[in-house]
Amino acid sequence: MKPVLQRQNNLPLPLKMLQRDWRAGELRVLALALVIAVASVTSVGFFADRVWQALTREANQMLGADVLLLSDHPFAPELRDEAAKRGLAQVDGVSFVSMARAGDASQLSGVKAVSAGYPLRGKLRIAPRLNAEDAETDRVPPPGTVWLDERLSAALGVQPGDKIELGNTQLIFGAVLTLEPDRGLSFFNIAPRLLMRVEDLPATGLIQTGSRARYQLYVAGTRAAAEAYDRWAKPRLGAGQRIESLGNARPEVRSGLDRAQQFLGLSAMLAVILAAVAIALSTRRYTQRHLDGYAVMRCFGALQGRLFALFAWEFVLLGVAACAVGCILGYAGQAAIALWLTELVASSLPQPGFYPVLQGFAAGLLLLLGFALPPLLQLKNVPAIRVIRREVGAPRQSALAAYALGLAALAALLLWQAGEFKLGATVFGGFAAAFLLFWLVSLGALRLFALLGRTGSVSWRYGLANLRRRSRGNAVQIVALALGLTVLLLLTFIRGDLLEAWRTKLPQDAPNRFVVNIQPDQVAPLVQFLAQNGVVAPTSYPMVRARLTAINGRAVGADDYTDERARRQIDREFNLSFMQTIPPGNQVTAGRWFTPEDYAQGAVSVEVWIAERLGIELGDRLSFSGGGASIDVPVTSVRKLDWDSMRPNFFFVTTPKALTAFPASYMSTFRVLDDPLFTTRLTQAFPNLTVIDVSALMRQVNAMLDQVIRAVEFVFLFALVAGVLVLYAALLSTQDERRQEAALMRALGARRAQVAAAQRAEFFALGLVAGVLASAGATAIGYVLAERVFQFPWQFNIAIWIAGPLAGLACVALNAWLGGRAALNHPPMLALREGT
């Protein structure tokens, strides 16, 4: 048997058709577009499902648990029983303030009593003695032992092995506590730490009914179980109880994570949009090239339903194969990222689930359904008479009607991928508007060029006349080129701007120490001390503790609010500050910053979140009291804070004179470079100061940011490839027709140079229009993303306006060189015969 015959197999017909079309190169762009879309969706899915989970868990170290319950009274057994029933680990904690003594020395200390196993997330670090090297530990103090932080041991003048008196009992100082993972939760009111076992607590006699103690229940386990427990517990908490989450613990971490998720979602969305365009273009071309074949098969007597089923099956098979390859690529991509992330994520990465695979398949098949089905359905309308009269095609359909299904599928996909309405709608709306605008502008521009082409050489006139004659096909090509270029410009110029703006929101020289409780007469000596220790430019803020007692003269308390967070806030003393100029990173969203008149009469500026929670509006009068003083001031502005800034942020800021009657202390922030003994020297010089080291937290946030940016850039690559694919598909879309025309012109006696010049004139116009549109599109989308979605200051980038038209011209020049050359080198006879 002959080899050609041997290769003929007994596969089902749709599979054979797929094999033949694939061999002929008809389906490659379509398949590649699907692979890219699926790979980007799945890799982001894997990030969300796996790496993200690990990052969140890493961030959970700052809670010491996956779920942290807080209470002002002991927890009911049902909360513990339920956690045990769900297979979750749990440990107890009790915190209160008490006097610790050693010999004659005594010091108010923040006592924390914990059970074995604490903390469930993150590690404690201890040192055998003061100023010695510290190390991670899995243990907690053994019964009868306490661990003191360096401030408390310095204040009491004790060394490990000494006895510490606490309440009615004596305990042994076991080790110096250098790090508690959940210490960063609260910046203020931190007395030096004494860590002990909860089993030793009864002997101290310090916890009595009515004692001011805070109870913690740390819970951790699998993500699903922890989340389910969180949901279960929330409605069962009583008064004075709440669940601490990362969001309300450290807003700057939360906002970083959220933004990263937006970036990831956005880059996957760009890949999906571009893939959709590439799929639509390549299926359109496929359909055009199969009109004759379809008519011939109808002529052979193939039934309409059967033929459509054959093509549909062929596409489904292709779709499933492309989705599978995309999933594998997506998995490989996330595995590469996971390797980088092992530096950051110490704990082992949870295994990826099956969900992203489903997500990838769903996205791929939805795109195929939306963008390949309409052109295929068009095929169904091709009359068999086309075999005799070629001019008879399928009845024309409006583009909108044809792609309504696709647009709906794309909108659904984008909303799903964005995970939030605003971002998904912005991207979809942006691209839909761009599409429409590009379409209208390109039709207008084509007319204009056609007018310009009334004079000049034959080639020039013929080339420009083509623009108008083929206006629909050319407009499709311009729109696709412009969309592809828009995304490429976004990815090369705007991406850098956005990521850079985000990165610089966390300045590398941000303060890493916060010092509170500085008395007014200590401000000058402290500055001097800091200068002597090489610390430059500390920033100091006055601080007054006061309670908000009335709004517009009406007394307010917890009973006035239903929102749990509002109830908690109103019961506490606020840290008020006073200043003349608006603090950096703050932005007035309503009203105006203090005027000289305000300075004279007194006024207050309120942070927007707390204003909403407490129902405070511009012009309201707020009464504060504390330390035996009280004031009543009008609200003259509402401010938005920058939670990424790592600066102290104040809910209420007043004019300087308003708070003169209140006892004030100061807080100071500054940056200390590697100096492990600095804190010890500072607390020895100023024993009353509370020093908070946020460098560990900042390192964590920065490291996380760096890794996430790398992950985002990786996903951007998919969008980049998809962009190139769109360009390629757009250029291919008119190649057949151009080849045909070139052959005809040459058959009519045109010289090669004349044909080439005509094509150049046409391509020049196409490239220029597409490039200018792309620059406008990228600038507009960049503006909206920066200002509206990611909230970065937007900057005009002139480079985009140079790169856009140049890239447009370069693309069509390349196409003219490749496709045009092929057209010119193609024997006219052959081209004409193929086309007849």
Next chain:
Amino acid sequence: MTKAIDKFMIKAAGLSKVVPSGAGQLVILHEIDLAVMAGEAVAIVGASGSGKSTLLGLLAGLDTPSVGSVHLNGADLFALDEDGRAALRARLLGFVFQSFQLLPALNALENVMLPLELAGTAGAAQLAESMLERVGLAERLGHYPKHLSGGEQQRVALARAFVMQPKLLLADEPTGNLDAATGAGVIDLMFALNAEAGTTLVLVTHDDAIARRCQRQIRLVGGRIVA
């Protein structure tokens, strides 16, 4: 009665095709009555625009007439719906076109296999191969249309038409795209195959020499039969 119908492969009565055109109506075919006996070879001749191809399209049920009827092998073609006509074509008809109409993505063998595959015939590859051998293209099985000469392409098209063993072969200017010598070779082959299989042949051509090889000629002028 049945016998009488069986004698006719094609029976067309009062067949007209009118299309709207600019100002009014354009009559392409005017009340054509036509009968072709089973096994007969008939040529439809006429100048360009005389309505030859339109008539062929109507006889195959590829298009619908404005008035009139066509019976193919006894079946009323236009009493059937589009899919019914397609099913009838699958059973009865083979086609050869002026522009060959080979599928560019398929090689010679696959092009000939395609109608067999669509009909679900077993052993398509072997049948197609022997048919290609019969038309003298045994060495060209794996070649794609773009690598075949015009004459070779038309021979593949002949193989594709005859592999289904049609009762009726409709040929639309089969030499229209070929030079005289190649065209003559293709026509010789077509008549030879036709004779072997006893197929009824309706051939549209403007070449009188080819037309004369048929048993009967029907001449169209301005959409009417004149001889």
